Amino acid sequence: MARVQRWRKILPETAARHADSAGRPPQYTFFYPQEEYRPELLDPLAEMARMGLGDVEVHIHHDGEGERDFVDRMQGFCETLYTRHGLLRKIDGRISFGFIHGNWSLDNSLPGGKLCGLNNEITLLRDMGCYADFTLPAAPTAAQTRIVNSIYWATDDPLKPKSHDTGVPLVPGKPSTGDLLMIQGPLGLRFGENGRFSPRIEMGEYAGYDLPSRARARTWLELSPRLGDNIFVKLHTHGTNDRNIGPLLEGGLETLFSVMEAECAARELTLHYVTARELYEAVMAAHGVSARLR
Secondary structure (H helix, E strand, O other), rough: OHHHHHHHHHHHHHHHHOOOOOOOOEEEEEEEEEOOOHHHHHHHHHHHHHHOOOOEEEOOOOOOOHHHHHHHHHHHHHHHHHHHHOOOOOEEEEEEEEEEEEHHHHOOOOHHOOOOOOOOHHHHHHHHHHHOOOOOOOOOOOOOOOOOOOEEEOOOOOOOOHHHHOOOEEOOOEEEOOOOOEEEOOOOOOOHHHHHOOOOEEEEEEEEEEEEOOOHHHHHHHHOEEEOEEEOOOEEOOOOOHHHHHHHHHHHHHHHHHHHHHHHHOOOOHHHHHOOHHHHHHHHHHOOOOOOOO
């Protein structure tokens, strides 16, 4: 509870000092883990969402409990978020959600089905109302897909694992479809930062051991998925881990917003801060499809 209260206090204060090209404050989406649900922890996050500072979507860790258990847990959690906390949205009268798989193991993508157990997970997510998956990148784990730095449609083979290893990239104005839209973050190598000569993996994670910097902002813009002239930068953090929460809330987020604003200004790019849901809507708009989530 103390960790959540730190976010509730510091995120609004930090966001108030920053704005995108339209004057909007930074947006932070909390992908909350279903198995750790406690209403008193969700309420402050819902307050920040109502303040216009972000949103809450769905995260889960599971390991071989079976299809029925997975569906029951997910549907029950989505219903609770919507009815008790005023979160999530509906499409055609059905609750919709963005998704991140715990341990990156979407669709049984780790060897031996570890930390998942469902070859048809993509189909299940589609049928439950998932509008997009935000799990990737997953390097250097075996859950990483061959497709990188892309926004693409994955089509499920319910008899085989890791169906999202391949897919059909979105191209503006070109029709495409599949079972689940995959929105990846940046993945590549970066070199020579802070006197380091050896390369290190860049996967869009900001953490206590790898804080934001102007050099990283340049790398994010170079690696992130593009649709036409649009660059979609999706970053992530494990924001209440002991090694992360202090550095993030005591200067890390401030630096993140500052370097993105400075780098976009230097490149004469229009910067838009968006939630995961709004990112999906912007992706579909760039693709030429209207997809408002109410």
